[in-house]
Amino acid sequence: MKNKAITSRDVDFAQWYTDVVRIARLAAYSNVKGCIIMEPNGYAIWEEVQNKLGGMLKATGHQNVAFPLLIPENLLNKEKELVKGFAPEVAWVTVGGQNELKEKLCIRPTSETLFSDYFSQVVKTHKDLPLKYNQWCSVMRWEKETRPFLRSREFFWQEGHTVHATAAEAEKETYDILDIYKAFFEDVLAIPVILGRKTESEKFAGADYTLTIEALMYNGVSLQSATSHYFGQRFSEAYNIRFLNINHEMEYAYQTSWGMSNRIIGAIIMVHGDDNGLILPPHIAPTKAVIVGIGEDEAVAKAAEEIEALLKAAGITCYVDRTEKSAGYKFAQSEVNGIPIRIEIGNRDLNANKITVARRDTREKIAVDRNIDLPAYLTDLLGDIHKNLYERARERMRRLTFAARNKAEAEAIMAKQAGFVKGDWCGKRECEEEMKTIGGLKSRCILEGVAPETGKCVACGEEARHAVVWGIQY
């Protein structure tokens, strides 16, 4: 049985996405164009992201900080690539406290400028390094077209900013962070990813190079999911971050920055969700299990409460749905909300000393003996659900990854089905542009340590230098 309030994802994927966001009450449109409201169900997911990814970042020596929301124009202008990339899309504060400001201030679109300015003041010797800072905040980019979570003017993210005494250490950080993002996606979100380096035209404004992780949605569209930038000395030269190195010489420091935003909530929806709503991967689900009593019955209510207490004591977040709705409605609602496990308690079951456990990923119902060690059983089941979601997504990614030797093959693939398209590339900008004519294919990343397969550029047929994955993107 399918939830009738939700458009089928195979009928109209964009409408399905909007329906799930709305019906699962993840986000609402606000009266401010391009800015969404994260409602409790959506924000709870973002809090779990902060806990889990934040924990991984702290465990690797990163410290949380909070930098200002506003950037003075002169500070933004110091690094010329960055300002070229971001100045056209920022929001400017020109009036404060009823007075025209002498210098206008932009709302941060990203904070390299502010961190670099701070680093220039506090970094003096190699003993002060490395500094590995991170902040969870919102940033603002004046996008024209917006969609909840995927693209909005204000969005939430974490941005890491680090300074190092050597290029090698900073480059290692750039790659280490990519590994952390990959582990977070695969082990926590159950989303398989590919990783690699952005081409020159797709890299971050001001970076020496940008690494990326890319995920594939149900419909074959790819989503740039997190990026890690190596800056070399570009910002330290622009902002004068110098330190006394171990040879007692003044040297410009080496920097990185990296970020992951709340668009990953869009990825969770579009990778795992189905026609009945959201499916939350267990390790990020704020609530692991919902308990539904069937009918009004004292024994049922008592059993529900006992199970709730038992699971909570074992650290499994859960609640009893006590709303005045029918059991059928509650079942559907738990599916819309993507809660990994539903425990159904009915009188007949109870009399047979059983309860029913429904898993969200497969919608399978399992009759379980009440005497088993339920917390242990559910913990195992949550592990199974995670594994199944991951395998399902990986199998889909495999199925939707294609190889193209030339434009005709790429066109034939895209005519049938969007996906990751592997194709060698000569390295020329024109060929990247040429590929965009094929249904909007853009380079997702250069696969590092992978030799070109055919040796010929998919666009021009000349000698290839890189193995590249192409795809259309959100």
Next chain:
Amino acid sequence: MKNKAITSRDVDFAQWYTDVVRIARLAAYSNVKGCIIMEPNGYAIWEEVQNKLGGMLKATGHQNVAFPLLIPENLLNKEKELVKGFAPEVAWVTVGGQNELKEKLCIRPTSETLFSDYFSQVVKTHKDLPLKYNQWCSVMRWEKETRPFLRSREFFWQEGHTVHATAAEAEKETYDILDIYKAFFEDVLAIPVILGRKTESEKFAGADYTLTIEALMYNGVSLQSATSHYFGQRFSEAYNIRFLNINHEMEYAYQTSWGMSNRIIGAIIMVHGDDNGLILPPHIAPTKAVIVGIGEDEAVAKAAEEIEALLKAAGITCYVDRTEKSAGYKFAQSEVNGIPIRIEIGNRDLNANKITVARRDTREKIAVDRNIDLPAYLTDLLGDIHKNLYERARERMRRLTFAARNKAEAEAIMAKQAGFVKGDWCGKRECEEEMKTIGGLKSRCILEGVAPETGKCVACGEEARHAVVWGIQY
């Protein structure tokens, strides 16, 4: 022995405060006027506040959300008292993505407008109520004079916004929140507070009434520490939040809002700190204990690591100070940073099977047998430190609370020492103004359920209606 880098608080309290903020690396000035950078030590305290107070709010059914940063001018203008109170001090975005905006947007100074607008869309019947939302974010008010944590243009806070079906329930929420704030201050921050109702001239713009908790700093200056506002139907009428009540009639909803900001980090500094730096109350201290090995010695290093592992396993956050500094420097640094407990490990002690435990609050050093249950011992000690800090602050508040029957008495008190001044009040605005001439005395709060003591207004001598606490404020 006193830390020479820190001005004595009895010599120059303002300079002492600035020194502690800087040397404990809680915050740095940014290049954006009036906006500070919360450095790792400062932000870690704010994270603990979010954990602890956030946990108390969640336990009482409040849900976290994230609303937009910007408010369209027309939305801000709907509630006339609010706009009168806040419009003069907001920052306006007038340009976005290189275009002059048709309607300017202000950076939220507080978010009643946005929440009310949302509530008007989602609240339909009494079954949708109550909604109890909270968000942790930063807000912006264009202050002229700023001081780290105490007053800045951008500051961090939580703002709660709730909607209810009855006035009684909303009023109960207003008071319940004040109790939560009080419990947080006393049980977590070890800061005693007084509580009461703001006078008409001091209440929040747009509120029916405002409740407040007020704390007293070391120098006798008071700090408004958190406020809780009852709105009645003012905002629901302005923003059209109507619901079908249990009698099947359309009714305007009842609202509250309440907030506590990162100025409480200023309160922690000024209530507990001393001439050696910060003193963090144990329940909010991100690190409970620092371990310092004396001299370079393998046995010492090994013992330090063992103790670190032992404490961490018991859930006591701690670290070994492994910097290349002298033990004396490390001792001083741990005091500057306000870490509640320092464990000193020296060779001579070790040979006698002892370690030294130094408590930050009293600076007492205790020789402890290595064979005792150290985690249990330290947990008790942390409890003692909390209790001692609270008692010390309460004793000070008692000592600095005075009673004045008339202006002459109030003047005599203020000539000697700032503090809380209890004085009855007739209720007239002119008398409040009159009190300001006495060294800037302002009404802190009306004590509820307390009868006027003298029956005469401290300012005019006419019949008193309220027992009021007066004080000078940050």
